Amino acid sequence: MKLLNKTIRSYLIYSFTILLVTIPLFYFVVKTVLLHSVDRSLRTQLRDIRSNLNSIRSQDELDAWSKLDKDISLAPSGENFEDSIYTVYRFTHKHHRNENEPYREIAGIITVGGKMYKLVVSSSLVENEDLLGSILMVQTILLILLMAGLLWINQIISKKIWQPFYTALSNIQQYQLNKKSQLSFRQSDTDEFNELNQAIKNLFSRSHEIYIQQREFTENASHEMQTPLAIFQSKLELLMQTIPLTEEQALLINSLETTNHRLIKLNKSLLLLAKIENNQYSSVDDVHITLLTEKLIEQFQPHTERKEMTVTKHYSEDPVVRANNTLIEILIGNLISNAIRYNLEKGKIIIDINKKSFTIKNSGLASPLPPEKIFDRFYKENGSGGDEESIGLGLALVKRICGLYHFDIEYTFKDDLHCFTLFF
Amino acid sequence: MKILIVEDEKELLKSILTYLKTENYICETASDYKTARQKIESYNYDCILLDVSLPGGNGLTLLKELKADKKTDGVIIISAKNSISDRIKGLNLGADDYLTKPFHLSELNARISAVIRRRHFEGHKILVFHELTIDLAAKIILVNNKAVDLTRKEYDLLLYLAYNKNRVISKNAIAEHLSGDEAEIFDNFDFIYTHVKNLKKKLQMAGCGEYIKSIYGMGYKFDV
Numbered sequence: 001m002k003l004l005n006k007t008i009r010s011y012l013i014y015s016f017t018i019l020l021v022t023i024p025l026f027y028f029v030v031k032t033v034l035l036h037s038v039d040r041s042l043r044t045q046l047r048d049i050r051s052n053l054n055s056i057r058s059q060d061e062l063d064a065w066s067k068l069d070k071d072i073s074l075a076p077s078g079e080n081f082e083d084s085i086y087t088v089y090r091f092t093h094k095h096h097r098n099e100n101e102p103y104r105e106i107a108g109i110i111t112v113g114g115k116m117y118k119l120v121v122s123s124s125l126v127e128n129e130d131l132l133g134s135i136l137m138v139q140t141i142l143l144i145l146l147m148a149g150l151l152w153i154n155q156i157i158s159k160k161i162w163q164p165f166y167t168a169l170s171n172i173q174q175y176q177l178n179k180k181s182q183l184s185f186r187q188s189d190t191d192e193f194n195e196l197n198q199a200i201k202n203l204f205s206r207s208h209e210i211y212i213q214q215r216e217f218t219e220n221a222s223h224e225m226q227t228p229l230a231i232f233q234s235k236l237e238l239l240m241q242t243i244p245l246t247e248e249q250a251l252l253i254n255s256l257e258t259t260n261h262r263l264i265k266l267n268k269s270l271l272l273l274a275k276i277e278n279n280q281y282s283s284v285d286d287v288h289i290t291l292l293t294e295k296l297i298e299q300f301q302p303h304t305e306r307k308e309m310t311v312t313k314h315y316s317e318d319p320v321v322r323a324n325n326t327l328i329e330i331l332i333g334n335l336i337s338n339a340i341r342y343n344l345e346k347g348k349i350i351i352d353i354n355k356k357s358f359t360i361k362n363s364g365l366a367s368p369l370p371p372e373k374i375f376d377r378f379y380k381e382n383g384s385g386g387d388e389e390s391i392g393l394g395l396a397l398v399k400r401i402c403g404l405y406h407f408d409i410e411y412t413f414k415d416d417l418h419c420f421t422l423f424f
Numbered sequence: 425m426k427i428l429i430v431e432d433e434k435e436l437l438k439s440i441l442t443y444l445k446t447e448n449y450i451c452e453t454a455s456d457y458k459t460a461r462q463k464i465e466s467y468n469y470d471c472i473l474l475d476v477s478l479p480g481g482n483g484l485t486l487l488k489e490l491k492a493d494k495k496t497d498g499v500i501i502i503s504a505k506n507s508i509s510d511r512i513k514g515l516n517l518g519a520d521d522y523l524t525k526p527f528h529l530s531e532l533n534a535r536i537s538a539v540i541r542r543r544h545f546e547g548h549k550i551l552v553f554h555e556l557t558i559d560l561a562a563k564i565i566l567v568n569n570k571a572v573d574l575t576r577k578e579y580d581l582l583l584y585l586a587y588n589k590n591r592v593i594s595k596n597a598i599a600e601h602l603s604g605d606e607a608e609i610f611d612n613f614d615f616i617y618t619h620v621k622n623l624k625k626k627l628q629m630a631g632c633g634e635y636i637k638s639i640y641g642m643g644y645k646f647d648v
Contacts, residue, residue, distance in 0.1 A: 230527065233527075233528065234436055234529050235439060237529045238439055240591075241443075250641070253642055254641065257642075302603075
């Protein structure tokens with residue numbers, strides 16, 4: 001649920017409850033007040049009548065008076081009782097139809113010429129009801145308008161107030177550690193947002209700085225490592241020339257050299273990764289995938305021949321990608337060399353190239369590799385059939401290069417074949 | 425033959441000097457920009473090994489000056505940078521070759537020999553070892569004046585061994601020499617063994633002495 005909706009929802013629920021409670025409450029309050037005033041006027045009327053009774057002298061006058069005033073009814077009464085007020089509903093004929101209308105009545109005893117009469121003064125409540133209805137309607141409309149207005153204003157203000165937050169959010173979403181981007185934060189008049197923006201900016205620049213430092217460190221470290229490696233290598237070669245040289249020494253020198261060679265390779269791969277991260281392969285060319293693949297297969301031919309592999313090729317098209325030549329060569333080269341390296345004796349390699357993808361399948365281990373791990377740096381599959389010298393950076397490089405050009409790489413295992421598909 | 429080695433890493437410099445000792449070159453050294461510049465200005469060398477990053481300046485500047493002075497010294501750049509653009513830059517400035525650290529001394533030696541031969545024996549580049557003759561221009565070999573049919577890899581291998589004659593060359597160095605960057609991908613040296621075996625067989629059948637010797641499985645030596 002969106003933040004704005006969340007706050008507005010609370011407001012809405014509150015307003016609605018208030019509306020539901022206040023309207024009936026208001027109705028009863030107003031009704032009571034109105035009834036009260038009617039009662040008062042009825043009492044006043046009864047009192048006035050009683051105080052003016054001495055002006056009536058005869059029975060005829062009494063009848064005439066009671067007939068003149070429609071709100072009054074008079075009847076002889078045998079017993080005395082207290083004044084009472086009540087509401088009655090009476091059918092009246094009005095505008096050609098019968099309506100059940102409410103009346104408020106006061107009943108009391110008056111004495112005229114020594115005789116007791118029951119006097120009833122009534123007052124129609126229809127006008128009151130109408131008045132009540134109108135008031136209620138106006139009130140309801142007013143309340144609804146008020147609340148709708150409040151909600152609306154609140155929403156607009158909230159939107160405006162939260163705008164810096166949304167800008168900040170989209171900035172964070174767009175942020176990429178490896179890209180230095182000039183993020184624009186809008187200056188807000190809310191202190192908290194300004195603080196938030198400042199905090200985000202600091203966080204970004206600090207992460208970026210650390211990232212750059214780390215990147216440079218890898219590159220510098222790899223560079224610095226090259227000289228000692230070169231010295232070590234040269235000394236080993238000189239050691240090889242020493243006379244006399246026993247077999248024992250030769251074996252030691254040999255394993256030292258192999259280890260050093262591995263170090264050199266590892267260092268080169270690390271340097272390459274660092275260079276890709278540092279955008280040192282920014283030059284782009286049109287790279288013809290099929291041509292490149294052919295060239296690489298030819299280069300690797302001694303190795304495929306040695307293992308007596310069958311290489312099957314299906315080229316339906318020659319896709320051209322805009323990318324750095326060296327990197328694409330490393331990309332395709334690593335995929336092919338892996339297919340050779342982790343293959344069986346007399347195994348097979350199938351390469352499919354079409355307009356949108358490059359697929360390479362190879363026989364090898366009979367079980368699938370963990371797809372989520374194989375692209376990790378320094379991941380090595382135990383007993384994968386490759387040589388022990390694998391340094392576990394080949395597919396990490398592949399992944400990195402794919403990332404650079406937004407290619408997709410996918411690993412599947414089907415029919416005992418390991419399959420890597422590259423989507424341009 | 426006079427060679428100038430410009431390299432600021434003392435140990436590497438020592439290694440190169442030791443390795444080149446058997447070649448009868450007169451080697452001079454410079455380990456900083458100023459010394460290198462003085463030596464280049466004052467003398468002529470057959471080959472200069474030039475490190476790019478030097479204390480006090482850049483090796484490439486020296487190369488520029490050298491070419492501006494119309495000097496014809498052969499130059500091999502030694503650099504820690506292995507990017508194509510650096511390589512192209514170096515070669516465009518007039519360097520004869522470009523080698524990246526870390527390198528094999530045998531590779532360096534082969535390159536120096538190639539540069540010197542290119543400059544001094546123009547048109548007639550021949551290496552002779554008893555009954556074996558390597559014709560560098562025609563890229564063929566003769567045993568007792570009869571041509572021996574070699575594959576390109578076999579020829580390269582023989583030439584590499586011959587350039588580093590009487591020294592042990594590791595299988596690693598041979599692998600890298602023969603297959604370039606590919607050797608970084610594969611660590612299997614079986615293919616070298618196959619090449620050496622075939623080469624030896626062909627030479628032997630042509631009546632050539634057994635000069636190529638395996639040294640305890642560590643590498644090979646062209647013993648003449």
